Amino acid sequence: MGDPDAGLSFGALLRGWRKRALLTQEQLAERAGLNVRTVRRLENDGLGQPRTASIVLLARALALDRGERALLAAATRAPSAPAAAAAPGPPATVPRQLPADVAALEGRGRELAIVAGHRSATTVPVVSITGMAGTGKTALAVHAAHRLAPQYPDGQLFVDLHGHDRAAAPVEPGAALARVLGAFGVPGEQVPARLDDRAALYRSVLAGRRVLIVLDDATGEQQVQPLLPGCPDCRVIVTSRRGLVCPGDARDLSLDVLPVADAVALFVRMAGRERVAGTPPVVLAETVRRCGLLPLAIRVAAARLRAHPSWDVRHLLGRLAADRLAELRAGRHSVAAALDLSYERxxxxxxxxxxxxxxxxxxxxxxxxxxxxxxxxxxxxxxxxxxxxxxxxxxxxxxxxxxxxxxxxxxxxxxxxxxxxxxxxxxxxxxxxxxxxxxxxxxxxxxx
Ligand SMILES: Nc1ncnc2c1ncn2[C@@H]1O[C@H](COP(=O)(O)OP(=O)(O)O)[C@@H](O)[C@H]1O
Ligand SMILES: [Mg+2]
The missing domain is CATH 1.10.10.10 (Winged helix-like DNA-binding domain superfamily/Winged helix DNA-binding domain)
Known part of the structure; x- marks a missing residue:
């Protein structure tokens, strides 16, 4: 009631607090990661609807306390500024970025229960799935995410961090944040320049929303950290070939190769039942063992069989006995190439x-x-x-x-x-x- 600032316009509040902080408009713009023209126009109440993103950045740059933030937000809802601009409200677009699920995930019941079942009451639950190239980290993460999606109605993000990719360099966290903010409708010019401001805006945008985030193929913590939301209503699934030490309530799941029965089921599904009909179970088991029970290798072996109608499984097995790595290449999929990327790092x-x-x-x-x-x-x-x-x-x-x-x-x-x-x-x-x-x-x- 007795607050001397109550009733002031957005611009007047901003100007007062900037002066209190002994900042010029340029310095405030720099600190907030905003254009100086934006600051100037906001102080003159010349921007009809200050954006939520800008308010969050300014409040942070001016170190406003909770009451001051509320005052600022209220000022944007005053008759001179339409209400819709201040409240976070529903995002313009609800991102649904999950790639297609595997047709059928073989086995992995225990692992799926861990990924889908991990919870935290106090902070964002994070599960990191780690394992060697081709064990099925991405397949498991995507499958779990599809299963969890209905619990995250405010969006599902899928960010390929390209940790091990011949065609692309690992994604900088700042670039990943810009893309994710864009997915929530934050225009490019509203994305702050500095990494921690971007991360802060990202957390602000996600606050109070239920969003599922899959961070695929991370190179390390420094790439993942800025992309972790702050609220327990979101959920994060990370995959990586490297061990990760994720802060918060993180659960590490080390993904091994498949048990023989699941590996055979995967091979049969990929090769086609008709192609393996009549093959003795021991031959099938030996074939997937020669693939090291590695899903990627099994998929490639099955693709080789399909590509050669005259081969049967025994013939494939014979070839795998001779030179496995040379055999385990099909199109752009290659076990050796996948291992090369880990080695080269x-x-x-x-x-x-x-x-x-x-x-x-x-x-x-x-x-x-x-x-x-x-x-x-x-x-x-x-x-x-x-x-x-x-x-x-x-x-x-x-x-x-x-x-x-x-x-x-x-x-x-x-x-x-x-x-x-x-x-x-x-x-x-x-x-x-x-x-x-x-x-x-x-x-x-x-x-x-
Ligand atoms: N449990 C599984 N059931 C069915 N397909 C799988 C399974 N695990 C992996 N795959 C398939 O094997 C290949 C390699 O898996 P991927 O998830 O890309 O491995 P990673 O991400 O660990 O390198 C992909 O084509 C994937 O769809
Ligand atoms: Mg992967």
């Missing part, structure tokens, strides 16, 4: 470690063996292995025990064939560490 010494270890060790191994093969200390070897684990090029089936997926081993072997590495150190290291010699001899293959 590694620093040089980690690439060397990948080539050496991946091509040398067959069974599970420990840190001591890795250190000897890499001719380095256990601490340094541990650091190298940690990065390979993070990239999902290596697995840790038990604490301190490591192993490579079969297709990954072949990929590393192929790379080493192309990249000659002197191996004289192997004899030297083994000599100096007789205790490990038998271990290494047992798991070591293909000395050049």
């Amino acid at each position: 590694l620093p040089a010494d980690h690439r060397r470690a990948y080539r050496l270890l991946g091509s040398c060790v067959r069974a599970e191994f420990g840190l001591d063996v890795a250190a000897v093969l890499l001719d380095t200390t256990a601490a340094r070897a541990g650091g190298l292995l940690a990065r390979l684990l993070d990239a999902h090029l290596l697995q840790e089936p038990a604490p301190g025990r490591y192993r490579f997926h079969g297709l990954v081993r072949e990929h590393a072997t192929e790379l080493r064939r192309r990249t000659w590495v002197p191996l004289t150190w192997v004899a030297r290291s083994a000599e100096s560490n007789i205790a490990l010699f038998h271990d290494i001899a047992g798991i070591y293959s293909g000395v050049e």
Whole structure:
């Protein structure tokens, strides 16, 4: 009641608070990420309907408290400014960006329950699905999102962050925010210049709305963080080949390859029932095992079969026994190319470690063996292995025990064939560490 500012116009309020903050119009525009002309016209009440986006940015730049924000919002609803502009209201467009679901998701019942069932009462629920190339992270995320969509009537966003894509560089978070704001009807000229202002506007736009956000193929936290909304009414599903440490109430789901039965079902569906009719179950099981139970590999193998009407599954299996990676290419889908992208993201010494270890060790191994093969200390070897684990090029089936997926081993072997590495150190290291010699001899293959 006694507020001296009550009853002032939007422009008068703004001018008063700007002066209180000892800012020029230029400085306020800069701080808010707005055009100085916009600030000037707002102060003169010359913009009929101040945009919600602008109000949020100005309030933030002027560090207005809750009461002042309410006053500012009320001023936009005063007779001189039409009410519709101030209230967040329903967005002009409700984005429905989910790509098509897989025709039928094979297996993954447990994983789906985790993704769809994760909840948080206090903050935005985030599930990050991580795993090696081609395990079906995107397929699972998209399927779960379609299932969850009815609970998120204010929109479903799908942002491909291109973390591992030959055709496109990883998307900058600022660019992703601009696109998402555009999807909610924020015009390009209203999108602030600075990343944190963009993120703040994004959170403001999503506040009070129920929106589902899928962030596909992230490279790391720094790409994901600005795209996390602040409210518990939204939900986020992230996929990545890298381990992510998401803040908030995050649940990490590490996605493994498929169980044999689901892998066979996927192969049969992709190849077509008529093409596999009469094939003994053991041949089908062996075929998907040769694909490493990896959905991408199974899909490609099935596509190869379809592309060659004269082949039967046994013939395909024979070819897979000869050179799997060469066989597992069809059109733009290729297991080797998918692994290449993970490999190329590694620093040089980690690439060397990948080539050496991946091509040398067959069974599970420990840190001591890795250190000897890499001719380095256990601490340094541990650091190298940690990065390979993070990239999902290596697995840790038990604490301190490591192993490579079969297709990954072949990929590393192929790379080493192309990249000659002197191996004289192997004899030297083994000599100096007789205790490990038998271990290494047992798991070591293909000395050049
Ligand atoms: N459980 C599944 N059921 C049916 N198809 C699947 C399944 N998992 C993966 N796929 C298919 O296998 C291929 C690779 O999966 P994708 O989700 O692209 O892997 P990622 O995102 O982990 O690299 C895609 O064509 C996908 O549709
Ligand atoms: Mg993917």
